[in-house]
Amino acid sequence: MVISKKQLKESALPSVQEVREAELEQESSQSGIHQLGGIASRPRKAFSRGSTDTKTVSRSDKAHSPTERASAGPKEEAEEDSPAEQEGEDPQGARTRESSEEEATNQEEEWDTDLEIDDAKQPRYSTVKTLYEEACKIFAVVPASYFLRHMHDQELNLMHHGLGPQGAKALSVPLVTNTSVLNLNLSDNWLEGGGGVAIAEMLKENCYITGIDLSDNKLGLAGAQAISAMLKENVTLVNINLCGNEFDDHAATPLAEAFMSNHKVQSIDLSHNLMGEGAGEVLGNAIAENTGMKELNLSWNCFREMGSIPIAKGLGANIFLRAVDLSYNGFGKTGAAALGEALKVNNVLEHLNVSNNRIPPEGAVRFAMGLKENKTLKTLNFSRNPMQSAGCYGIIKSMQGNPESAIEFLDFSDITVNKDFDDLHTSVKEMFPHLKVIHGGNTDEFRKTKAKHSPTQLSGPLYKLKQHMKENSLNLVDFFERVDKDKSAVVTRREFEQGLVGAGIPLSKGELQQLMDTLDKEKNGEIDLREEFEKSLGNNTALRYLLAPRF
Structure with missing residues (x-):
């Protein structure tokens, strides 16, 4: 809470005010100077309370403000003797003193202070x-x-x-x-x-x-x-x-x-x-x-x-x-x-x-x-x-x-x-x-890789079989069906050899024997046509399609 100087003055402790009045009266009696206009004046001591220099400052003999004095009734004013009346001061001097006090009070109220807070500021x-x-x-x-x-x-x-x-x-x-x-x-x-x-x-x-x-x-x-x-x-x-x-x-x-x-x-x-x-x-x-x-x-x-x-x-x-x-x-x-x-x-x-x-x-x-x-x-x-x-x-x-x-x-x-x-x-x-x-x-x-997986690896009897089928537009599935007469998808080596010769596939006896040895993995004299051909052809999608059963 910020207290104005006027309020601070009016709320001073009585003991302090009394000391000030006693101090004023003592200096007045010692100096013997007549108080002009009812306002006592004295040189202000350096570094005294509230002072910053040795200028002569006017002080009033009472702490009461002019507003308080005006509010008091005529009877109270008559009973209360002012210093001016005690020393025979005329009423004009009293009015001058009151006017000076009011002006000083207004100046004090207008003074700025670092303690004031601007409440209007927002975040x-x-x-x-x-x-x-x-x-x-x-x-x-x-x-x-x-x-x-x-x-x-x-x-x-x-x-x-x-x-x-x-x-x-x-x-x-x-x-x-x-x-x-x-x-x-x-x-x-x-x-x-x-x-x-x-x-x-x-x-x-x-x-x-x-x-x-x-x-x-x-x-x-x-x-x-x-x-x-x-x-x-x-x-x-x-x-x-x-x-x-x-x-x-x-x-x-x-x-x-x-x-x-x-x-x-x-x-x-x-x-x-x-x-x-x-x-x-x-x-x-x-x-x-x-x-x-x-x-x-x-x-x-x-x-x-x-x-x-x-x-x-x-x-x-x-x-x-x-x-x-x-x-x-x-x-x-x-x-x-x-x-x-x-x-x-x-x-x-x-x-x-x-x-x-x-x-x-x-x-x-x-x-x-x-x-x-x-x-x-x-x-x-x-x-x-x-x-x-x-x-x-x-x-x-x-x-x-x-x-x-x-x-x-x-x-x-x-x-x-x-x-x-x-x-x-x-x-x-x-x-x-x-x-x-x-x-x-x-x-x-790339060329080596391509050669590694090219059909030249199948240049033997199996490759010749595929090329013959392609050139003559023959279907491998039809060929298997003609060879596998009992529809078991398993034929003997002799049945398979007869089927190849009957189809007119140009293979020598050595190539026929090599092809059948390749397909007869278990060496039991029987060939599982679809299984063995799929294993031999690996990932050849086209041949796998040809070997796939038709429905």
């Missing part, structure tokens, strides 16, 4: 919540309950919430002053251009968010322009994901301008957009000028061969990028050659992905010429390119000619190699023991 959480709910009413959207529960988390994940443009506008209002969220994920919310503009305006004011994911929101040209303007002012964003936003060559122009002026963002994802050859030209210049980016993802665009050349030149001039993803862009032979030239002069790039770029063997060999001089690249992904074993051979050959190569991982997934590549790989492995290479397998091994 911060309640303020932000109210702000968001009011914004939702204005933009006619339903508040996101997840945001209300996690508005003070460092990681705020609102992906797949269907916010839309209006929801983004409402959300940006409390985020302007939010100091808790450091990473904001708004992926797949169909924000479109309007929502992108609202979020960009919010990021101009918010200086706490360092990472934002705006992927798959169809921001388009309007969103790209708003983000570009934001990046020119924002100095706190470090990571920004803009993939899947339908950015085309027109949208690439403002983004490139932002990349040249912003040197704080370290990771940018522009994959899965619609940027083509024109975008490659402007982005290539931006890449060359940027001095802050360390990771850049341009995969799944449409740069093709002509757009790949300026991008490769930009990489050659950049001295800060550490990881670049250029996969699924159709660079072809020309783009591969341009990247090879960039690797000759780039001495900082460590991770490069050029998978699925339609690079033929010639392009891979020209790329390898640059790789032969590079000393910083650690991982190279060349998977799913039609460069065959010759292209893989050229790339790994470049390592053999570059003892200072830093490559630790080569990815040739889905590309088959031959024995020459395997032999070279073994040799290079001795130079670089930590090198790891993955590929689509060895074609020579």
Whole structure:
């Protein structure tokens, strides 16, 4: 409870008040000074109670306020003699004294104090919540309950919430002053251009968010322009994901301008957009000028061969990028050659992905010429390119000619190699023991495996039996039925031999004997036709179908 100075004065203990009055009367009698206007004055001692200096302070002789004196009846005022009346003071002087006391009291009441408490302050959480709910009413959207529960988390994940443009506008209002969220994920919310503009305006004011994911929101040209303007002012964003936003060559122009002026963002994802050859030209210049980016993802665009050349030149001039993803862009032979030239002069790039770029063997060999001089690249992904074993051979050959190569991982997934590549790989492995290479397998091994399970193993009597049946359109089941006259599916060796000869199957006596020895496993003179033939044919589905009984 806070007590005002007026109340404190009026509630002083009687003993203290009496001491003050006695002190006043004593000083008045000693000084012999006439009290003007009925107000006693004395020099205030330094460091006395409530004093801060040696100024002369006026004091009243009574603790009663003018309000109390006015409320007292005329009779009581007559009975109570004031100091002014005792010393013969006139009524005008008494009124002057009362006026001075009232003015002093009013001044005391107006004094400020550090003890005063502002009861109007409300909790911060309640303020932000109210702000968001009011914004939702204005933009006619339903508040996101997840945001209300996690508005003070460092990681705020609102992906797949269907916010839309209006929801983004409402959300940006409390985020302007939010100091808790450091990473904001708004992926797949169909924000479109309007929502992108609202979020960009919010990021101009918010200086706490360092990472934002705006992927798959169809921001388009309007969103790209708003983000570009934001990046020119924002100095706190470090990571920004803009993939899947339908950015085309027109949208690439403002983004490139932002990349040249912003040197704080370290990771940018522009994959899965619609940027083509024109975008490659402007982005290539931006890449060359940027001095802050360390990771850049341009995969799944449409740069093709002509757009790949300026991008490769930009990489050659950049001295800060550490990881670049250029996969699924159709660079072809020309783009591969341009990247090879960039690797000759780039001495900082460590991770490069050029998978699925339609690079033929010639392009891979020209790329390898640059790789032969590079000393910083650690991982190279060349998977799913039609460069065959010759292209893989050229790339790994470049390592053999570059003892200072830093490559630790080569990815040739889905590309088959031959024995020459395997032999070279073994040799290079001795130079670089930590090198790891993955590929689509060895074609020579495939041939061996195929030969191992080919029908040449059945080139004996059983294979000849099958070929004769195929050439003459004979059914094995019908043949078995003619041989197995008692329908028991078990025949003697002699019955089986007679059946083969009667069917006109071209087998010599030795081959007949070999075939029957193969089928008569138990050597009891009887052959279980279906069981033995299934065991001999193994997993041959076609022959199993022929041997299956018909219903």
